[in-house]
Every structure is written in structure tokens, then in C-alpha cells.
Amino acid sequence: MADNRLEITLSGVRLDNPVIPASGTFGFGQEMAEAYDINCLGSLSFKGTTREARYGNPLPRIAECGSYGMINAVGLQNPGVEKVIEHELPELRRIFRKPIVANISGFSIEDYQYACALLDKEEQVEILEVNISCPNVHNGGMAFGTSPEAAAEVTRAVKAVTTKPVYMKLSPNVTDIVAIAKACEEAGADGLCLINTMLGMRIDIRRKKPIIANRYGGYSGPGIFPIALRMVNQVARATKLPIIGCGGVGTAEDVVEMMMAGATAVEVGAANLVNPTACKDIIDALPRVLDEIGVERLEDIIGVVNKD
Amino acid sequence: MRQGKYTILKNEALTAQVWRMELAGDTEGIRPGQFVDIRLPELFLRRPISVCNAEEGVLTIIYKVVGKGTDLMRTLTAGTELDLLTCLGNGYDLSQAGEKPLLLGGGVGVPPLYMLAKELCREGKRPVVVLGFNTAAEIFYAEELAALGCEVRVTTADGSAGQKGFVTDALPAEYTYFYACGPLPMLRAIERSCTSDGEMSYEERMGCGFGVCVGCTVKTIAGYKRVCKDGPVFKVKEVINE
Ligand SMILES: Cc1cc2nc3c(=O)[nH]c(=O)nc-3n(C[C@H](O)[C@H](O)[C@H](O)COP(=O)(O)OP(=O)(O)OC[C@H]3O[C@@H](n4cnc5c(N)ncnc54)[C@H](O)[C@@H]3O)c2cc1C
Ligand SMILES: Cc1cc2nc3c(=O)[nH]c(=O)nc-3n(C[C@H](O)[C@H](O)[C@H](O)COP(=O)(O)O)c2cc1C
Ligand code: FES
Numbered sequence: 001m002a003d004n005r006l007e008i009t010l011s012g013v014r015l016d017n018p019v020i021p022a023s024g025t026f027g028f029g030q031e032m033a034e035a036y037d038i039n040c041l042g043s044l045s046f047k048g049t050t051r052e053a054r055y056g057n058p059l060p061r062i063a064e065c066g067s068y069g070m071i072n073a074v075g076l077q078n079p080g081v082e083k084v085i086e087h088e089l090p091e092l093r094r095i096f097r098k099p100i101v102a103n104i105s106g107f108s109i110e111d112y113q114y115a116c117a118l119l120d121k122e123e124q125v126e127i128l129e130v131n132i133s134c135p136n137v138h139n140g141g142m143a144f145g146t147s148p149e150a151a152a153e154v155t156r157a158v159k160a161v162t163t164k165p166v167y168m169k170l171s172p173n174v175t176d177i178v179a180i181a182k183a184c185e186e187a188g189a190d191g192l193c194l195i196n197t198m199l200g201m202r203i204d205i206r207r208k209k210p211i212i213a214n215r216y217g218g219y220s221g222p223g224i225f226p227i228a229l230r231m232v233n234q235v236a237r238a239t240k241l242p243i244i245g246c247g248g249v250g251t252a253e254d255v256v257e258m259m260m261a262g263a264t265a266v267e268v269g270a271a272n273l274v275n276p277t278a279c280k281d282i283i284d285a286l287p288r289v290l291d292e293i294g295v296e297r298l299e300d301i302i303g304v305v306n307k308d
Numbered sequence: 309m310r311q312g313k314y315t316i317l318k319n320e321a322l323t324a325q326v327w328r329m330e331l332a333g334d335t336e337g338i339r340p341g342q343f344v345d346i347r348l349p350e351l352f353l354r355r356p357i358s359v360c361n362a363e364e365g366v367l368t369i370i371y372k373v374v375g376k377g378t379d380l381m382r383t384l385t386a387g388t389e390l391d392l393l394t395c396l397g398n399g400y401d402l403s404q405a406g407e408k409p410l411l412l413g414g415g416v417g418v419p420p421l422y423m424l425a426k427e428l429c430r431e432g433k434r435p436v437v438v439l440g441f442n443t444a445a446e447i448f449y450a451e452e453l454a455a456l457g458c459e460v461r462v463t464t465a466d467g468s469a470g471q472k473g474f475v476t477d478a479l480p481a482e483y484t485y486f487y488a489c490g491p492l493p494m495l496r497a498i499e500r501s502c503t504s505d506g507e508m509s510y511e512e513r514m515g516c517g518f519g520v521c522v523g524c525t526v527k528t529i530a531g532y533k534r535v536c537k538d539g540p541v542f543k544v545k546e547v548i549n550e
Contacts (some may be wrong), residue, residue, distance in 0.1 A: 024521065024522075025520060027519060031309065031519040031520050031537065034518075047522070055527065056522070056525070058550075059512060061523050062521070072523055072524055268350075268516075273353070273515045273520065274353060274354055
């Protein structure tokens with residue numbers, strides 16, 4: 001079934017196509033499998049996990065932003081890395097045969113190491129995606145992704161406990177994403193994933209209160225696509241690392257654009273929430289888009305706009 | 309979860325703010341207490357609305373105009389095609405009803421009780437339905453529920469129709485089990501007043517509506533549960549009130 005025109009390789013991990021559901025928008029695959037056979041995906045990044053189980057933030061933790069997207073302030077609700085390994089991953093394995101991207105968050109360097117060391121032992125997990133960019137938790141998450149020194153420290157610590165490719169997931173809520181990306185590269189990261197959500201806010205003007213109980217949350221969806229694209233391009237031009245481009249992708253054309261900017265693979269986030277078959281629809285449409293633009297193999301377009 | 313295209317057959321006002329929409333499309337497998345999630349032009353998130361009735365390819369929903377999405381829905385005309393996710397949520401547990409179940413609905417919590425009452429009557433049960441509204445002009449579906457064969461009691465907060473007060477002021481002396489849907493303060497009052505076991509339907513702001521984003525999770529006595537997937541119906545006192 002796999003169309004080899006769409007094949008790409010991320011740090012030695014071969015994927016049938018570059019389309020990966022982004023962490024937090026696909027759960028652990030079970031609900032989506034009710035909508036379609038998820039084995040058409042290139043890979044899957046599961047809901048961010050942490051050392052301890054977490055409930056996350058108070059409700060409401062979702063707000064809409066017109067047609068541009070949404071804000072979420074889930075705050076890393078997950079059953080904890082042990083339960084993920086014990087329960088969620090075996091369940092996922094029953095329905096999904098492709099490589100898995102493990103998304104990991106933490107509140108201290110030790111937290112990151114703890115979860116990464118455990119997930120390192122999972123055969124189907126082929127890439128560790130280390131989230132240093134969650135805007136929805138205090139004293140952690142994004143704090144590590146907003147300083148080059150801290151980002152480098154997490155990178156080094158995680159690299160020390162795993163032999164799997166380590167992708168650092170970067171925050172757009174910084175003045176200079178290139179500095180953070182370079183710090184991760186120098187610290188030994190195998191790749192980068194960008195971007196996570198942008199800090200945002202909505203107010204209920206009738207109640208005169210923020211809609212999100214936590215006041216702010218992470219803005220994502222079509223509205224952030226141009227920003228994500230720009231950041232992917234800046235980082236692609238400044239580092240040699242493979243990039244998973246993410247942010248506002250909703251169509252096959254968006255995937256092509258992300259890859260032209262310099263991404264090797266692409267994550268699809270909020271689009272999954274409004275159209276459960278978003279990833280499948282994108283994959284199905286990719287060959288037609290390649291025909292339209294006269295490209296034989298998707299891999300050939302990676303970073304084309306940077307070649308001069 | 310199912311996804312499908314539905315064509316609007318009718319879209320009409322029941323009161324100044326509450327509208328009823330009938331749609332043609334697949335109604336197979338839709339149970340009372342479940343909801344649909346409606347994609348609307350120019351709006352990113354879908355809008356969750358309870359199923360009021362689903363029968364032989366006609367889906368009925370009743371919605372109150374409260375914001376951008378529902379205001380847009382009001383303007384849609386017959387023939388318009390909409391993208392819906394259906395069969396969402398757990399729905400009511402009919403096996404618990406007993407002979408004389410009590411159905412309690414407040415405002416736009418009334419619609420899902422219609423399909424529930426219909427199924428219960430079909431099973432030969434004798435439901436008592438207590439409806440709560442703010443004022444006489446806001447009342448809808450009392451007659452439709454009575455036409456199914458239910459005993460219907462109406463309460464209004466201002467006393468302009470039926471009994472003055474809230475649904476909890478018009479409870480029958482005896483009932484075997486209760487089903488409730490309405491605003492949170494009403495659900496809390498029911499929890500305090502009802503003497504039988506029962507279940508209630510919750511509302512929460514949703515990202516996906518089918519269980520993947522965990523945007524809608526509540527704390528329950530049995531751990532964290534998603535209103536969209538594990539609910540929206542929970543047993544009485546199951547959800548921890550914070
Ligand atoms: C399971 C379930 C069943 C529902 N059944 C019905 C029904 O049968 N009839 C009915 O009139 N209403 C029902 N609601 C409430 C309905 O979803 C909201 O009134 C509607 O989404 C408001 O959309 P809007 O664009 O008009 O409002 P806006 O305020 O413009 O919406 C902005 C965002 O907030 C969300 N939102 C706003 N109010 C609510 C709310 N009360 N609950 C959940 N999300 C909200 C919207 O979905 C949207 O994402 C139900 C809600 C849930 C969760
Ligand atoms: C509901 C929701 C939950 C998310 N949870 C996580 C998470 O646990 N870990 C993570 O790294 N990113 C998380 N994200 C961020 C996404 O993976 C993605 O980086 C971001 O949403 C931008 O992509 P998009 O515009 O396609 O949604 C979440 C996003 C959403 C909308
Ligand atoms: S709304 Fe996404 S899990 Fe309930």
C-alpha cells in the first residue's frame with residue numbers, strides 16, 4: 001500500500017510518509033482507529049507523558065479562536081510513564097505497526113531522564129520527542145525551552161540515557177528560536193520538532209472573565225501556520241538537524257510547504273480534533289499535489305527554498 | 309463515533325431563542341443521551357448538541373442561540389449539507405429505569421429526554437417528566453413529551469406557568485430511578501433532593517468531542533473521565549464537585 005514517492009527518513013528511521021499526528025491531538029490512537037486504519041500514518045506521536053500521573057489544569061481548558069484555531073490548557077493530563085508502558089503502548093501495538101514517536105515532558109532534569117530511560121526500552125518507540133515547550137504547566141515544560149542553556153542541559157541529560165534518536169520539541173514563545181535550536185544541536189540532539197503552541201488568551205466578554213480557567217493557554221491551528229513555517233525555515237537554515245515541522249498543518253499543500261521550508265517530516269495537530277480523518281485525507285491527497293507541482297519524490301523538496 | 313453528511317430538512321424557532329433542526333442522514337445506532345458534533349462554516353471547533361430524536365434517517369436537535377455558532381445555525385436553510393460526527397458519548401442506561409422512571413430537564417437540557425422518554429414508553433414504562441424553565445415564554449416540548457404518553461409537570465422560576473419554582477419543587481412522591489439533564493446548579497440540587505439512584509448528563513467545553521484531546525476531563529470517584537467519551541452521562545454523585 002505504501003507509496004514510495006512519499007517515503008522519508010528521520011535519523012535513520014524510515015517512514016512510509018512524512019505525516020505524523022502531533023502529540024496531544026491523537027491520544028494513544030484508540031479513538032482514531034474507530035474512524036480509519038491508522039496504519040496509513042508515517043508514525044504517531046502519543047500524548048505527552050510525565051514521570052508522575054497528572055490530571056492537568058482546571059476546566060474549562062479549551063477555547064475557540066474563530067476559524068483560526070483553538071487554545072488548549074490541558075496541562076499534560078496523562079497516566080504517568082509507567083502506566084503508559086504497561087497499558088497504553090501494548091494496546092496501541094495491537095492496532096498500530098508503524099514506528100512510534102514518544103512525547104515526553106518533565107518538571108526537572110531527573111524527570112526527563114527517568115521517563116526517557118524507561119521509554120528507551122520500548123522496541124516500537126523509535127524516536128524520543130522531548131517536549132521542552134509546554135506552555136500549560138508551571139516550573140517546567142516551557143521553562144526548559146526558553147533558555148539555550150536549559151535546553152542544552154535537558155538534551156545532554158536525555159542523550160545520556162538513551163541510544164534512540166532524540167528530537168527536542170521547541171517553543172515558539174521565545175525571542176530567538178535559532179539560539180535554542182543551535183544549543184540543542186551542540187548538546188547532541190538528533191533532530192528538532194517545532195513548533196509547540198503559542199501562548200494565547202480569550203475573554204468571555206459577557207462574564208468579563210478569561211475563558212480558560214488557567215487564564216492563558218496554547219494557541220494552535222491554521223492561524224499559527226505562517227509563524228511555524230517561518231521558524232522551521234529559520235532553524236533549517238541555521239542548523240544541520242532534521243526537523244519535524246508542526247503548527248497549523250491541515251492540508252497536503254501545507255505539508256509540502258513545510259517540507260519546502262526545510263522539514264523532513266510534518267506533524268498534524270489541532271486539525272485531527274475537528275476532522276478525525278485529517279491525517280488520512282492529507283496522505284491520500286499528497287500524490288496528487290506532487291503531480292500538480294511536477295515533483296516525483298517528496299523527499300526531493302525538503303528545504304528547496306534554502307538551496308541557493 | 310461516525311462521520312457523515314446530513315441535509316437540513318427543517319430549521320424552525322420553538323421560542324424566541326430555541327430552535328429545532330431536522331436533518332436527513334444516517335441515524336443507525338444513535339442512542340438516547342448521545343450527542344452529535346457539528347462542523348460549521350468559518351468556525352474551527354465543532355459544536356456539540358444532544359440528540360433529541362433519531363429515527364428512520366431523520367435526526368432532530370434542539371439548540372439555544374447563545375453565541376457565534378448557534379447564531380449561524382439559526383440562519384441555515386433547508387437543503388444545506390452539514391458534516392456531523394454522530395454516536396458520540398455513552399448515552400443513558402435504560403436498563404436501570406424500573407417501572408416509573410423520573411426524567412428531569414432544565415432549559416436546553418430538555419431535548420435529550422425526548423428520545424429517552426420515547427424509548428422508555430416503547431418498553432412499556434410510565435415515565436414522569438418534570439421540566440424547568442425560567443418563564444412561560446421559554447417553555448418547549450411539554451406537549452410533545454405528553455404525546456408520547458408521559459406524565460408531564462412544568463415548573464417556571466417566575467411562576468408564569470405550571471408550578472412556581474424549580475424541578476426539585478415538583479418531584480413525584482414515588483419513582484424508581486431518575487435521569488437528569490440541565491445546568492450545573494440544577495444537577496446539584498437534584499443530587500441533594502432525589503431519593504432514588506439516578507444519572508445525569510453533563511456539559512463541558514470540548515476540543516474534539518470523541519476522546520483524544522482530554523480537554524473535557526472531570527474528576528470522578530472512579531478516576532479521571534472524559535465528558536465526551538466516558539460521559540456525558542454519569543451516575544449521581546460520580547462526578548466530584550469542585
Ligand atoms: C454533550 C453536550 C450536549 C449539548 N447539548 C445541547 C443541546 O441539546 N442544545 C443546546 O442548545 N446546547 C447544547 N449544548 C451546549 C452547546 O454545545 C453550546 O451552547 C454551543 O456549543 C455554543 O456554541 P456557540 O458558538 O453558539 O457559542 P460560543 O460561545 O460562541 O462558542 C465558543 C466556543 O465555546 C463552546 N461552548 C460555549 N458554550 C458551551 C457550553 N454550554 N457547552 C459546551 N461548549 C460550549 C462552543 O462549542 C465553542 O467551541 C451541549 C453541550 C454539550 C457538551
Ligand atoms: C489539545 C492539545 C494537546 C496537546 N498536548 C501536547 C503534549 O502533550 N505534548 C506536546 O509536545 N505537544 C502537545 N500539543 C501541541 C501539539 O503537539 C502541536 O505542537 C501544536 O498544537 C501545534 O500544531 P497544530 O497547530 O497543528 O495544532 C497539544 C496540542 C493540543 C491542541
Ligand atoms: S473533548 Fe476532546 S477528549 Fe473530550
